[in-house]
Each structure stands twice: as structure tokens, then as C-alpha cells.
Amino acid sequence: MTAMGAGIFRRGMKFGALYAVVLGLSMSFVIFIGSVIGDCDPGPGCHDNDAAVIGRGILSAMPIIALFSTLLCAGAGSARRFLDDRIGLHATAWLLGGLTVAAVWASFDLAMTLHLWLQT
DSSP, rough: OOOOHHHHHHHHHHHHHHHHHHHHHHHHHHHHHHHEEEEEEETTTTTTTTHHHHHHHHHHHHHHHHHHHHHHHHHHHHHHHHHHHOHHHHHHHHHHHHHHHHHHHHHHHHHHHHHHHHHO
């Protein structure tokens, strides 16, 4: 990796990490709720395998989260390199933080679709 590429990733790392945390938590919550609210009849033995199902679901979501956050990290690093001198450090951080949360909201459906596709 070149020095410029490493600098771009370093500048965008906190936004990529924020994206990974928010997307990971939201996907984990949906996976957990979807596993607990199952379609089995209530009674003994109904939710005996929930831990394995939840664990497999979260582990299969990790590559999706890593790929999406790496792309956002590179994009945020490039935007930060361009915007820091023009609008200032604090304004750039607030703008990219808001855009990161908006990116999570916009990409959640695609991430869950890929997750369900990978599990089948």
C-alpha cells in the first residue's frame, strides 16, 4: 500500500469504525430478535439451539460489515483529505459523522439482504 493510500485509510478510520459499530449492532439486534421470535410451538425444546443460530448469524454478518466499513473508510478518508482545509477540522468531522450514520441507514437493507443470501 502506498503512503497516500495508508494516509487516506488512517484519516477515515474513525468513520469506518463508527460505521462498523453502528451497522454491526443494528444487524446483531435484528439477528437476535429474529432468532428468539421463532416459528416453533412454545414448550420445552423450542429454543434449545438459539445460541448456535445467533452465533452463526452474527459470524456470517462480519464479512459484510468489514467490507462495507472498509469502503466507507476509504471514502471518508478521501473526503476528509479534501475538506479539512476548506471547511475546517470540526465541521468536517461533524459532516462525515452525520454522513456515516446516514450511510448505515441507507445500506442496512442491502447488508441484511446479503446476509440472508449468504446464509442460504
